[in-house]
Amino acid sequence: MTDSELIKLMLSKPEEGYRELVKAYSNYVYAVVLNRVRAIAAETDVQECVSDVFIEILRKAHELNEAKGTIKSLAGTIAAARATDLYRKLNRTLSRTADENELYQLISVTDMEAEIDRKAESGFIWNKVTELGSPDSDILIMQYFYRMKAKEISEELGISTAAVTKRSLRARNKLKKILKEGSEFI
Amino acid sequence: MKKQRSIEEILTDDIELDDELVEKISERNILSDGKINAIINDGLSKINSDNQNEGEPKIDVIHKRRNFSYAAVFLVLTACLTIFVNIIFSKNAVPDNYDSVSDTDMSTETTINSEHQIHLYSESFHDEGTIDTGGELVQYITFSGNILYVFSSDFSFRNLKLTAYSRDDRKTLFSEDIDDEGWIKHIKEDNGEFEIIYQYKDNLKSVSFSADKKLYNVQQSSISVPDTHFIEGVYDCEILFCTEANGFMNYDYVYIRNDGAVYGYKEKNKKSYLITSDISSENGISCAAADRSGIALLL
Numbered sequence: 365m366t367d368s369e370l371i372k373l374m375l376s377k378p379e380e381g382y383r384e385l386v387k388a389y390s391n392y393v394y395a396v397v398l399n400r401v402r403a404i405a406a407e408t409d410v411q412e413c414v415s416d417v418f419i420e421i422l423r424k425a426h427e428l429n430e431a432k433g434t435i436k437s438l439a440g441t442i443a444a445a446r447a448t449d450l451y452r453k454l455n456r457t458l459s460r461t462a463d464e465n466e467l468y469q470l471i472s473v474t475d476m477e478a479e480i481d482r483k484a485e486s487g488f489i490w491n492k493v494t495e496l497g498s499p500d501s502d503i504l505i506m507q508y509f510y511r512m513k514a515k516e517i518s519e520e521l522g523i524s525t526a527a528v529t530k531r532s533l534r535a536r537n538k539l540k541k542i543l544k545e546g547s548e549f550i
Numbered sequence: 551m552k553k554q555r556s557i558e559e560i561l562t563d564d565i566e567l568d569d570e571l572v573e574k575i576s577e578r579n580i581l582s583d584g585k586i587n588a589i590i591n592d593g594l595s596k597i598n599s600d601n602q603n604e605g606e607p608k609i610d611v612i613h614k615r616r617n618f619s620y621a622a623v624f625l626v627l628t629a630c631l632t633i634f635v636n637i638i639f640s641k642n643a644v645p646d647n648y649d650s651v652s653d654t655d656m657s658t659e660t661t662i663n664s665e666h667q668i669h670l671y672s673e674s675f676h677d678e679g680t681i682d683t684g685g686e687l688v689q690y691i692t693f694s695g696n697i698l699y700v701f702s703s704d705f706s707f708r709n710l711k712l713t714a715y716s717r718d719d720r721k722t723l724f725s726e727d728i729d730d731e732g733w734i735k736h737i738k739e740d741n742g743e744f745e746i747i748y749q750y751k752d753n754l755k756s757v758s759f760s761a762d763k764k765l766y767n768v769q770q771s772s773i774s775v776p777d778t779h780f781i782e783g784v785y786d787c788e789i790l791f792c793t794e795a796n797g798f799m800n801y802d803y804v805y806i807r808n809d810g811a812v813y814g815y816k817e818k819n820k821k822s823y824l825i826t827s828d829i830s831s832e833n834g835i836s837c838a839a840a841d842r843s844g845i846a847l848l849l
Contacts, residue, residue, distance in 0.1 A: 411585070
């Protein structure tokens with residue numbers, strides 16, 4: 365379904381349009397939200413945030429047109445913003461240390477460098493994960509990005525839990541091998 | 551020497567991945583049908599519940615006729631909501647967070663949303679007061695002396711408007727229509743003379759005005775928009791907004807990260823300093839202006 369067809373559907377048959385919208389972009393929006401909040405959010409928080417994103421898009425349906433950009437880019441922007449809101453909301457409820465709130469706190473350059481290294485390292489490895497191919501990529505993404513349990517993965521892929529565990533281990537070994545050959549990190 | 555991490559440690563690290571990588575991950579279409587249906591059902595029930603909370607007149611009718619199907623109820627409510635939103639939008643003054651619109655506001659006047667409030671802070675981050683911009687979409691704010699200039703438009707980026715507020719008492723000094731539409735990309739200031747560069751579709755336009763409110767010289771041209779300020783060592787995080795510090799606490803730039811923290815940056819030593827992590831809002835920070843005596847944040 366093209367964007368203009370989807371917009372038309374959202375305006376003429378909102379319920380059906382909403383369903384199609386979620387079907388088309390839920391994987392993307394879910395991943396954007398999860399990426400931002402996975403350190404602190406429960407699955408129900410993520411799911412609620414994702415449905416809020418789609419409600420917001422549905423409510424903006426009459427403003428949408430292809431000249432203004434794709435629905436996907438709008439979904440990505442709204443998802444990132446709502447995920448940031450959720451992050452802040454959850455973060456505020458967690459106890460903050462006095463130091464974190466202190467004015468004029470200096471960020472050490474070493475910390476910043478370590479953070480940059482960590483991010484580069486994660487980016488490198490996750491890129492390699494996506495290049496592993498099915499089912500290895502899928503298993504690692506389900507296990508580590510979506511935090512799914514082996515049982516859930518087995519149900520999703522229609523294989524036994526033992527096979528999931530075995531394949532996950534094999535995929536990680538494959539990853540280690542690839543990285544040993546060309547990585548500066550491992 | 552850098553501590554090496556295992557594959558498992560890296561994969562379980564909660565660090566945010568780049569957008570491109572997230573898109574790549576999402577393309578695997580991992581979400582199960584069950585989860586997608588849960589999102590759909592959650593959304594549908596929320597829309598119905600929101601409509602009921604907003605006191606739509608149709609709700610009473612729906613409650614009395616419980617033999618209506620769930621889908622029919624949804625369609626009626628959504629149609630009502632769409633009409634309601636359209637009416638409000640036609641007045642060019644709708645807050646984009648519909649949830650915050652109260653019953654009274656719906657029927658009478660435009661709601662002032664917290665997203666359109668500009669908070670002024672002194673150098674020591676003492677709260678100096680708030681300016682309500684009347685629910686319009688604020689696109690850009692900048693200081694000149696004791697005046698805060700606010701550039702706003704309606705939510706379709708039409709009817710660009712400049713409003714000047716006094717920093718002392720936060721009262722409106724004057725308001726001027728720019729009579730055009732677009733998205734403001736950059737504002738240059740030179741001795742009280744401003745040049746606003748804004749984009750509409752593929753065109754960049756500029757409008758100049760002097761601090762004594764006189765607007766003149768709207769022109770459409772191929773203007774090169776200055777690059778976003780490059781700040782060394784800050785490229786690993788999303789910056790919501792960056793502004794020149796203009797003497798604020800002796801920083802060169804002030805920037806706001808996506809976690810709501812405000813940082814100052816000194817070019818001399820290429821270092822960032824956390825000014826405060828306590829300024830955050832549900833809606834995020836989308837605009838900032840600073841000068842020697844304080845800072846203004848659009849929350």
